[in-house]
Amino acid sequence: xxxxxxxxxxxxxxxxxxxxxxxxxxxxxxxxxxxxxxxxxxxxxxxxxxxxxxxxxxxxxxxxxxxxxxxxxxxxxxxxxxxxxxxxxxxxxxxxxxxxxxxxxxxxxxxxxxxxxxxxxxxxxxxxxxxxxxxxxxxxxxxxxxxxxxxxxxxxxxxxxxxxxxxxxxxxxxxxxxxxxxxxxxxxxxxxxxxxxxxxxxxxxxxxxxxxxxxxxxxxxxxxxxxxxxxxxxxxxxxxxxxxxxxxxxxxxxxxxxxxxxxxxxxxxxxxxxxxxxxxxxxxxxxxxxxxxxxxxxxxxxxxxxxxxxxxxxxxxxxxxxxxxxxxxxxxxxxxxxxxxxxxxxxxxxxxxxxxxxxxxxxxxxxxxxxxxxxxxxxxxxxxxxxxxxxxxxxxxxxxxxxxxxxxxxxxxxxxx
Amino acid sequence: xxxxxxxxxxxxxxxxxxxxxxxxxxxxxxxxxxxxxxxxxxxxxxxxxxxxxxxxxxxxxxxxxxxxxxxxxxxxxxxxxxxxxxxxxxxxxxxxxxxxxxxxxxxxxxxxxxxxxxxxxxxxxxxxxxxxxxxxxxxxxxxxxxxxxxxxxxxxxxxxxxxxxxxxxxxxxxxxxxxxxxxxxxxxxxxxxxxxxxxxxxxxxxxxxxxxxxxxxxxxxxxxxxxxxxxxxxxxxxxxxxxxxxxxxxx
Numbered sequence: 001x002x003x004x005x006x007x008x009x010x011x012x013x014x015x016x017x018x019x020x021x022x023x024x025x026x027x028x029x030x031x032x033x034x035x036x037x038x039x040x041x042x043x044x045x046x047x048x049x050x051x052x053x054x055x056x057x058x059x060x061x062x063x064x065x066x067x068x069x070x071x072x073x074x075x076x077x078x079x080x081x082x083x084x085x086x087x088x089x090x091x092x093x094x095x096x097x098x099x100x101x102x103x104x105x106x107x108x109x110x111x112x113x114x115x116x117x118x119x120x121x122x123x124x125x126x127x128x129x130x131x132x133x134x135x136x137x138x139x140x141x142x143x144x145x146x147x148x149x150x151x152x153x154x155x156x157x158x159x160x161x162x163x164x165x166x167x168x169x170x171x172x173x174x175x176x177x178x179x180x181x182x183x184x185x186x187x188x189x190x191x192x193x194x195x196x197x198x199x200x201x202x203x204x205x206x207x208x209x210x211x212x213x214x215x216x217x218x219x220x221x222x223x224x225x226x227x228x229x230x231x232x233x234x235x236x237x238x239x240x241x242x243x244x245x246x247x248x249x250x251x252x253x254x255x256x257x258x259x260x261x262x263x264x265x266x267x268x269x270x271x272x273x274x275x276x277x278x279x280x281x282x283x284x285x286x287x288x289x290x291x292x293x294x295x296x297x298x299x300x301x302x303x304x305x306x307x308x309x310x311x312x313x314x315x316x317x318x319x320x321x322x323x324x325x326x327x328x329x330x331x332x333x334x335x336x337x338x339x340x341x342x343x344x345x346x347x348x349x350x351x352x353x354x355x356x357x358x359x360x361x362x363x364x365x366x367x368x369x370x371x372x373x374x375x376x377x378x379x380x381x382x383x384x385x386x387x388x389x390x391x392x393x394x395x396x397x398x399x400x401x402x403x404x405x406x407x408x409x410x411x412x413x414x415x416x417x
Numbered sequence: 418x419x420x421x422x423x424x425x426x427x428x429x430x431x432x433x434x435x436x437x438x439x440x441x442x443x444x445x446x447x448x449x450x451x452x453x454x455x456x457x458x459x460x461x462x463x464x465x466x467x468x469x470x471x472x473x474x475x476x477x478x479x480x481x482x483x484x485x486x487x488x489x490x491x492x493x494x495x496x497x498x499x500x501x502x503x504x505x506x507x508x509x510x511x512x513x514x515x516x517x518x519x520x521x522x523x524x525x526x527x528x529x530x531x532x533x534x535x536x537x538x539x540x541x542x543x544x545x546x547x548x549x550x551x552x553x554x555x556x557x558x559x560x561x562x563x564x565x566x567x568x569x570x571x572x573x574x575x576x577x578x579x580x581x582x583x584x585x586x587x588x589x590x591x592x593x594x595x596x597x598x599x600x601x602x603x604x605x606x607x608x609x610x611x612x613x614x615x616x617x618x619x620x621x622x623x624x625x626x627x628x629x630x631x632x633x634x635x636x637x638x639x640x641x642x643x644x645x646x647x648x649x650x651x652x653x654x655x656x657x658x659x660x661x662x663x664x665x666x667x668x
Contacts, residue, residue: 038605365470370507371517373467374577375495375525384512384520388560 006102007043009059016061017142025117025386026109033121033140039332040132052308052340053279057222063194071190074214074409087166090145099153108148111285116148119174121230123200127254139198143172151177163189173199182208194222205232216244217413226252233259240397243270244413250279257291264293265397279308286319295326298393300386301337312344315352325355331389383414418616419443419585424477435461446613451620453638454660459620463589467501468494474530489612496528498584502574502591509561517561546579550606568599575606587618592626604629624656
């Protein structure tokens with residue numbers, strides 16, 4: 001008898017999960033996602049996009065270890081509307097800023113909110129072609145909670161989603177930004193030992209979505225995220241993630257430009273040591289005229305840490321005047337660390353400018369000596385050069401105050417980890 | 418102040434001897450110039466004193482006061498009062514000049530057991546010193562040396578020197594890449610720091626820098642040794658006749 005490892009893994013994982021109750025559109029969407037997951041199965045290392053990252057920890061029926069603490073709040077002191085998700089408990093506090101309507105996922109299903117129905121698992125399903133994203137499908141089927149955020153105008157204060165507690169949370173967020181509306185969403189927290197978070201973002205014509213996510217600094221976590229976005233005409237999408245010392249992270253961003261003159265930027269800075277594995281997998285599709293996209297990822301690795309970058313730019317036929325840029329760089333602080341990069345361009349239009357680059361390097365000894373010759377101790381000098389290396393990614397944050405704040409958190413985390 | 422005895426240095430990875438027995442003493446309050454043709458070992462001397470990697474000291478010693486320089490890390494040498502103005506100051510994108518300088522000043526103060534300067538105190542001091550060197554607020558905010566002209570980089574080196582207040586300053590070809598006006602400005606910055614308690618070792622190819630920074634003693638270096646020492650007139654002799662005559666005279 002031929003033993004199908006994929007099927008066994010998938011069956012075992014699914015056996016440990018229960019489809020949440022409740023009918024309506026959410027129930028139908030869950031069943032649909034489950035069907036799609038069963039058709040493709042959970043990934044193995046033989047799959048093209050799981051070659052560099054072992055999916056086994058995400059495949060396990062239960063997480064390998066217990067939950068960590070809630071961790072520090074990297075946005076503490078910032079004037080933001082904070083929504084705390086503690087395990088399954090999700091309370092929407094009073095005082096939401098003007099220009100936004102927020103519901104929990106279950107409220108959105110009960111109240112039959114149509115925009116949420118139309119968005120739920122839609123970008124996920126579209127983003128699972130041509131590359132299947134089984135953990136996103138699993139999320140759409142089994143999500144235990146999440147938020148439905150409708151942005152109807154310019155929102156002055158950032159919305160901070162702080163996720164803490166739980167052991168193995170599966171969260172699914174929906175964000176719809178209407179025409180001319182704009183919002184900044186912050187994410188932080190160390191939810192559970194293992195977490196699976198899918199966020200679907202629909203950015204309408206002339207709308208703007210800014211996203212800053214902080215992962216860590218927690219050495220015991222395993223995080224799997226998918227960020228799906230669709231951009232209309234002259235829409236802006238900017239997402240930046242800072243990751244520190246999370247044991248295993250797979251951050252996927254699947255962005256599709258469907259309206260002309262849109263701009264999609266996704267970037268990240270990650271550092272870790274030892275048993276640290278960080279994977280950024282990005283797929284940007286240009287399907288309209290004059291689109292601009294940037295992928296800027298920096299990783300600092302030491303003591304055997306591993307970094308992975310898989311970034312693709314797909315330019316569809318007719319998406320002329322596309323400007324696509326992609327850079328992934330790793331700074332290896334010792335010989336044991338490794339960086340695996342797979343940049344891809346697939347272009348079906350003839351009047352486009354796309355570029356990609358990937359580098360792996362060691363610390364600049366001349367610069368290190370320069371700093372030390374001024375009396376800066378080696379450890380601090382190394383941190384300064386790490387900050388210097390990561391600066392290009394941090395610069396991707398548009399808002400000056402937030403950029404300075406993230407720079408300060410990065411410096412603080414570096415000095416302590 | 419600075420005492421170097423019989424210093425022999427080779428490249429760490431190659432069997433190439435660069436310094437072959439340097440003897441040099443710079444007393445506090447004096448300015449000594451080291452001149453010499455390309456490849457004579459002038460820059461190596463400055464790097465070895467400051468603690469750059471890639472060199473191996475095979476013989477000899479170097480002390481700053483009582484401190485054995487060769488035994489300690491570059492940052493410890495700096496805290497002990499040694500400063501090297503680089504020939505090619507390094508660009509560090511993403512790190513503000515001011516942040517860098519404050520980190521350096523406070524690291525040294527901490528190493529010496531002194532209280533760190535607050536942001537306010539630091540700002541007050543640096544503004545005054547930057548003004549003397551015609552360094553504007555914009556240059557202080559920019560990343561270290563990024564986009565600086567040759568002259569701005571060298572002025573920035575002197576600003577660091579002024580902020581760190583070292584006991585012993587080594588200037589490695591500080592005149593290279595400077596036009597006449599910039600050289601004058603840099604020299605004024607250096608002269609303002611001349612002090613009975615501070616020594617200077619000025620490394621240069623050309624006599625013209627020494628018109629501005631007047632040395633007490635001039636040493637001529639060739640083949641990894643100091644082959645002749647004398648007063649300021651030695652620099653003028655080099656300017657007029659080149660190194661050939663001196664080299665011949667000593668060989």
